[in-house]
Amino acid sequence: MNDILKKIACCVEFGKINKTSPYPPNMKDQDGADELTKKALEEGINPNEILENALIPAMAIVGNKFSRNEIYVPQMLMSAKAMKNVMIHIRPFFQSGETKRKGTFIIGTVTGDLHDIGKNLVSMMVEGGGWEIIDLGVDVSTEKFIKAIEENPKAVIGLSALLTTTMENMKKTVIAIKEKYPDSTVLVGGAPVTQEFCDKIGADFSSPDPQGAVDYLQKLVS
Numbered sequence: 001m002n003d004i005l006k007k008i009a010c011c012v013e014f015g016k017i018n019k020t021s022p023y024p025p026n027m028k029d030q031d032g033a034d035e036l037t038k039k040a041l042e043e044g045i046n047p048n049e050i051l052e053n054a055l056i057p058a059m060a061i062v063g064n065k066f067s068r069n070e071i072y073v074p075q076m077l078m079s080a081k082a083m084k085n086v087m088i089h090i091r092p093f094f095q096s097g098e099t100k101r102k103g104t105f106i107i108g109t110v111t112g113d114l115h116d117i118g119k120n121l122v123s124m125m126v127e128g129g130g131w132e133i134i135d136l137g138v139d140v141s142t143e144k145f146i147k148a149i150e151e152n153p154k155a156v157i158g159l160s161a162l163l164t165t166t167m168e169n170m171k172k173t174v175i176a177i178k179e180k181y182p183d184s185t186v187l188v189g190g191a192p193v194t195q196e197f198c199d200k201i202g203a204d205f206s207s208p209d210p211q212g213a214v215d216y217l218q219k220l221v222s
């Protein structure tokens, strides 16, 4: 892997946001995710490569370490902050105004769930695929989803859930959307969401990753 991508991945894994951030102490005064991403883009590295080869694998390492109790919530938060600093720089490249929008994609993390890193990645990738994004954020109620659909009746809807406890809220929201808008298309995703669960709750498609969502949406308009 390219050296600068390795460094970005390292910053995300260890939560090094920028040069002035004091955390982690052993990386003091070194460039962080912010500076390295700027440099990578200046060197002509493809933003998608930064996403696929630095960000996503680094966050997977963070997640596995947390699962093994090798790191705790504060370290996870620092990684999430470093990751967001990378995303600030690469997002504009996925928002090319030259391409005509293919449609509108409403996305949000369901009620009770505050995880937004995966949702933001999906949102960014779908936006890069030519869609206009309405990002409702985290802890989104069924009513808020319904209101957004009312205002954008042709939009495709995406729901994210990261907690097994909030999968139940995902189910309630999907059922409510389908009752009111039977012709709507609803995508679901997030680490605990399976195709079996998707079928059970009456959603249209489940993707384990952003690209699956992008490919599915592309099929809808081609």
Ligand code: B1M
Pocket: 056, 059, 060, 062, 063, 064, 066, 067, 073, 076, 077, 080, 112, 113, 114, 115, 116, 117, 118, 119, 121, 122, 157, 158, 159, 160, 161, 162, 163, 164, 165, 187, 188, 189, 190, 191, 192, 206, 207, 208, 209, 210, 213
């Ligand atoms: Co939380 N957390 N967390 N967390 N967290 C998990 C999810 C957990 C698996 C960790 C663990 O125990 N091993 C666990 C859930 C267990 C369970 O439900 N079975 C957990 C827990 C328990 C909690 C708290 C309850 C902890 C506590 O307070 N005691 C708490 C809950 C807060 C709440 O939501 N109400 C909590 C809090 C947090 C932080 C705030 C500290 C932070 C979130 C920061 C943020 O998002 N802004 C956090 C983090 C970072 C994680 C882990 C480490 C990483 C999640 C992540 O961002 N992954 C996670 C452990 C893990 O994943 N192993 C964990 C990277 C991200 C790119 O992946 O979101 O899966 P993911 O998204 C993927 C795919 O799923 C897919 O695309 C993405 C890219 O590939 N995808 C979609 C996602 N949405 C999609 C939608 C689609 C299509 C694809 O279509 C619409």
